[in-house]
Amino acid sequence: MEKSLQWIEDFRDDPRHSGLFLDFDGTISEIAPAPAGARLHHLAAELLPRLAAEYPMCILSGRRAADVASLVGLPRIHYVGVHGMEWMEDEPRVDSEVLPHLPALEQARSELCSALPALPGVTLEDKMLTVSLHYRESPAMEEDALRLAESTALRLGLQTRRGRKTVELRPPVDIDKGSVLMRLARGWKLRRALYAGDDLTDVDGFRGLRRLMREGGFEGVAIAVLSTETPVELEAVADLTVEGPSGLLELLSRL
Ligand SMILES: [Mg+2]
Known part of the structure; x- marks a missing residue:
């Protein structure tokens, strides 16, 4: 399913109320043979500082929050780790349910x-x-x-x-990328947000967008970042698909 690109204009017109939620591995990094080998994509290193200055931005990963924060290494970004179970303040904070x-x-x-x-x-x-x-x-x-x-x-x-x-x-807790997205979007008073990811856990992020849209007054854009291993479940529920991290970053550069 492809969506018209009007949303890009909406984001550009009102960046303060437009959130960018990005997965890390396979989304703004290239998938590495071992998790320790992953690096921020060079286009992301160029683009994200500007976007993070203009838009509320959160990077949500399955990695530890401190790990993803150090791999990205940029300020003004809210780093969430372990699919929402912890996040970075001055130091990592673990959700009390965990x-x-x-x-x-x-x-x-x-x-x-x-x-x-x-x-x-x-x-x-x-x-x-x-x-x-x-x-x-x-x-x-x-x-x-x-x-x-x-x-x-x-x-x-x-x-x-x-x-x-x-x-x-x-742990058997009701915390995932979608629940975190919903909490942050409300806290940040967002009117719209995009979520980009490449994996099954990112379907939760898409679901968070859908729930906010059902509540009304909110526009969500779910972007699947394709690879040879894209789960069908992810592609099936996305509004937009892009070819790999470079395809995503090319799209985000229009914001
Ligand atoms: Mg990923």
């Missing part, structure tokens, strides 16, 4: 570490508030990694979420 689940996460971390030697090539990413298994470098292990993640989560009262070549164990 705290009671930290012991179960610690147990999961230790159990997954013990099980990893049986899954060659699968790596564990420990974000304290979630634990993820990555199988990008070992696709044959996908099924084993998913089975391990699901059985561990079930036993410890956690939830699993799948992403691009990764599965995450997380």
